[in-house]
Structures are given as structure tokens and as C-alpha cells.
Amino acid sequence: MKTILIIEDKKEVRENIAEMLRLAQYAVVQAEEGRRGVALARSARPDLVLCDIMMPELDGYGVLHILSKDPDTASIPFLFLTAKIDSEHIRNGMNLGADDYLTKPIDDIDLLAAIERRLKKAEQMNRHIAQPGLTDFLNTFHLPDELPYLTLRYVKKQALYLEGDAPVKLYYIRSGQVKRFKTDASANVFITALSGTGDFVGLPGLLQNTPYTESAEVLLDAEVCLIPQTEFLTLITNHSDIALYFMRLLAHDLSQRDDRLLKLAYLPVRKRVAEALLLVYRKFYSPLDEPNTKSANQAISMTLLRENCAQLVGASMETVIRVLSDLRTEGMLELSGSQITLLDIDRLTRLKN
Numbered sequence: 455m456k457t458i459l460i461i462e463d464k465k466e467v468r469e470n471i472a473e474m475l476r477l478a479q480y481a482v483v484q485a486e487e488g489r490r491g492v493a494l495a496r497s498a499r500p501d502l503v504l505c506d507i508m509m510p511e512l513d514g515y516g517v518l519h520i521l522s523k524d525p526d527t528a529s530i531p532f533l534f535l536t537a538k539i540d541s542e543h544i545r546n547g548m549n550l551g552a553d554d555y556l557t558k559p560i561d562d563i564d565l566l567a568a569i570e571r572r573l574k575k576a577e578q579m580n581r582h583i584a585q586p587g588l589t590d591f592l593n594t595f596h597l598p599d600e601l602p603y604l605t606l607r608y609v610k611k612q613a614l615y616l617e618g619d620a621p622v623k624l625y626y627i628r629s630g631q632v633k634r635f636k637t638d639a640s641a642n643v644f645i646t647a648l649s650g651t652g653d654f655v656g657l658p659g660l661l662q663n664t665p666y667t668e669s670a671e672v673l674l675d676a677e678v679c680l681i682p683q684t685e686f687l688t689l690i691t692n693h694s695d696i697a698l699y700f701m702r703l704l705a706h707d708l709s710q711r712d713d714r715l716l717k718l719a720y721l722p723v724r725k726r727v728a729e730a731l732l733l734v735y736r737k738f739y740s741p742l743d744e745p746n747t748k749s750a751n752q753a754i755s756m757t758l759l760r761e762n763c764a765q766l767v768g769a770s771m772e773t774v775i776r777v778l779s780d781l782r783t784e785g786m787l788e789l790s791g792s793q794i795t796l797l798d799i800d801r802l803t804r805l806k807n
Contacts, residue, residue: 455479455480455481456501456502457480457482457483457498457499457501457502458475458480458481458482458483458500458501458502458504458569459483459484459485459495459498459503459504460472460475460482460483460484460485460504461485461487461488461491461503461504461509461514461517462484462485462486462504462505462506462509462535463486463487463509463510464506465486467506468486469484471504471560471565472484474562474565474566475569480569483498483500487509487511488509488511488512488513488514491503491505491512491517492512492517492521495517495521495527495530496524496526496527499526499527499530500530501530501531501573501576502530502531502532502569502572502573502576503517503530503531503532503533504533504535504556504569505517505518505532505533505534505535506534506535506536507534507535507536508536514534514535518534522701522705523705525705525708528701528702528705528706529576531572531573531575533554533555533569533572534554534555534556535556535558535560536555536556536557536558537557554568554571554572556568575695602682603626603680603681603682604679604680605677605678605679605680606677606678606680607675607677607678608630608672608675608677608678609672609675610672610673610674610675611671612671612672613669613670614632614656614672614678615666615669616669617636617637617665617666617668617669618665618666619665619666620665620666621656621659621660621663621665621666622682623656623680623681623682623683624654624655624656624657624660624681624683624686625655625656625670625678625679625680626654626678626679627649627650627651627652627653627654627676627677627678628651628676628677628678628679629651629676629677630650630651630672630673630674630675630676630678631648631649631672631673631674631676631738632649632650632655632670632672632673632676633645633647633648633649633670633671633765634646634647634649634655634669634670635669635670635671635765636667636668636669637669643765644768645762645765646668646711646714647710647711648673648733648734648737648738648766650737650738654700654703655670656670657703657704657707658704660683660686660687661687661700661704673762717729723767723769723773723774723777724777724780724805725805725806726768726769727763727774727777727778728781728802728803728805728806729767729806730763730766730767731756731763731787731794731796731802732799732803732806733766734756734758734766735754735756735796735799738756739754739756753795753796753797754799755794755795755796756793756794756795756796757792757793757794758792758794759792760774760775763778763794778794781802784801785797785798786798786805787802
């Protein structure tokens with residue numbers, strides 16, 4: 455059963471909508487003002503939010519702004535309720551990421567139809583994320599001919615782009631593995647993110663039209679779709695739902711980077727090595743439909759150069775090699791050239807935590 459959060463300061467309006475939604479077999483959560491609505495969105499994780507615009511203390515625009523900045527709530531479909539609608543209201547809401555506007559008094563059929571449309575579109579987007587593919591992406595948004603692209607093969611250690619290059623393309627990884635990294639003045643390298651099948655690479659620079667602030671290089675041979683910048687920018691300009699999709703990808707990417715930087719700053723090297731190994735495993739070697747179901751004694755073989763492991767950890771190669779040797783002695787993994795075989799994922803997870 456889908457859950458709808460209603461944020462509305464007028465009790466009669468709120469309860470009428472809630473009763474109608476319950477009759478339509480939706481679970482309902484209610485908030486009488488914006489701050490309470492934000493708290494409920496974060497705790498209840500509804501499938502859709504209906505929010506009034508004009509409310510005391512925190513209005514609907516403020517609610518949407520807060521939820522859109524939080525990666526945990528940014529993807530929740532958001533519909534505005536308003537008694538007054540004009541072009542300025544619509545522009546403000548759409549700029550913040552609203553999915554639709556509904557005018558009060560609300561027609562029951564219009565409301566249910568709008569909710570059903572938004573929930574269906576959200577499910578389509580979630581299916582795309584779970585089973586990525588550029589063709590699937592285009593079909594999801596019914597745009598098979600609007601995004602021309604060229605598919606190329608890249609070999610191990612070949613660069614997609616270098617830090618400082620001007621962005622001219624968006625890269626979609628159809629298969630293979632790619633690392634994104636930054637290099638300091640002393641030529642030290644830190645891997646900022648790993649990208650694999652179904653990931654878009656180079657998005658921030660493309661949207662800002664500024665030189666890349668990181669480099670991207672192939673870890674294992676990859677098949678990559680190259681999407682021209684002009685066509686991509688035209689696409690997201692003309693389609694707000696696609697623009698919102700990429701905004702959510704950016705929010706998720708930034709959240710993951712913040713989490714990694716926090717761990718880099720405070721975790722000891724031993725825990726960071728465990729974190730790096732599990733990151734590679736979950737990104738490239740864990741099945742999409744069961745990311746954490748490997749048994750503790752099932753061996754998982756991965757290809758990972760010591761150099762790349764050190765760049766993920768943010769430590770010298772000598773230090774990382776010593777920690778890997780310790781973990782091998784303790785029975786958590788085996789080492790053979792560039793092959794690392796994880797023997798006990800549960801123990802590595804406990805070590806990371």
C-alpha cells in the first residue's frame with residue numbers, strides 16, 4: 455500500500471483529502487504545518503507528498519526546498535496544493551522541483567489521477583535505476599530519438615577525460631569499470647568515485663559548462679556511450695522530469711562523496727581499507743538484486759590493483775599493502791597479483807563499522 459503525506463494547515467481540508475485517499479486504498483500521514491511535514495517526510499518516507507503552499511512559519515516552498523536538498527527525500531514526488539495559481543507560483547515551484555500543481559477546491563478525480571500519474575512515473579524511474587540501460591532510460595521518458603549518442607570501446611587505463619579539460623560530452627557506462635580521481639601538486643591521486651554499468655559520468659562539469667575538476671579513467675575495458683553536450687542540455691531544458699532525474703543523481707553522488715570524505719578524515723587506515731574493498735565489491739561484484747546476501751564463507755574474487763586500492767583509501771601504497779597482508783593473515787582475504795579474493799565479507803563489514 456502506497457503512503458501519501460498531506461501537509462495542510464486547514465484541518466477540514468486536510469481531513470477531507472485524507473478520507474478520500476483512504477477510500478482509494480492509500481495509507482495517509484498528516485501534518486498541520488511545514489516543519490512537522492518535513493519531519494514526517496524524513497521519518498515515514500512516504501511515496502508522495504501533497505503540500506499546501508500558503509502556511510505559517512514554513513510555507514510549501516520552504517518544505518520543498520528542504521526535502522529536495524536531502525538525498526533521502528529528494529526523489530519523493532511532490533505535488534502542491536494551492537487556492538491561487540499564476541505563472542509566478544508555477545515558475546517558483548517548478549524551479550524547486552515540484553512535480554505538479556493542484557488547485558483548491560480539489561476535484562477528487564483530478565487528485566487521484568494526478569497521484570496515480572506521479573507514482574507510476576516514480577516507479578518507472580526506480581526500475582531504470584535498478585536495471586540501468588540507456589535505451590531503457592530513453593524509453594522510460596518516451597524519447598527514443600531525442601538523444602543521439604556514439605558508442606565506443608575503451609581499454610584499461612584509457613582516459614575518458616582529464617582534469618582541466620572542457621566538457622563537450624556526457625558519458626554513459628554501458629559496461630565496464632571507471633574511476634574518477636583528483637591529483638594534487640605532488641602527483642598524489644585520490645579516487646573520488648567509482649562508476650560502472652548504468653552510470654553517467656561527467657555530469658557536473660557539463661551542467662556548469664566549466665572545466666572538469668577531476669579525471670576519469672577506465673579500470674577494466676568498458677563500452678561507453680558519448681552524448682553530445684548541446685543535445686543533452688536541450689533535452690533537460692525541454693523536459694523538467696528528466697532534469698529532475700539528473701538533479702537527483704547529482705544529489706545522491708554528492709551525498710556519497712561527503713560520506714567518503716568524512717570517513718577519510720576520521721577512520722583509521724585499517725577500517726578505510728575494509729571500506730574500500732567493500733565499496734569495490736558492492737559497486738562491481740555484488741548482484742543488483744541481492745547486494746548483501748553473500749554468505750560469510752563464500753569467496754568473492756575481484757580485480758583491483760594495489761595502486762587503485764591505495765588511491766581509494768587515501769594512504770601510501772606501502773601502508774595499504776601492509777594492511778592487506780594483515781587481513782590475509784587474519785583469514786579475511788587472499789591475494790594473488792591484481793586479484794583480491796574476499797573470504798569473509800561479514801568480518802570485513804564488522805571491521806569497517
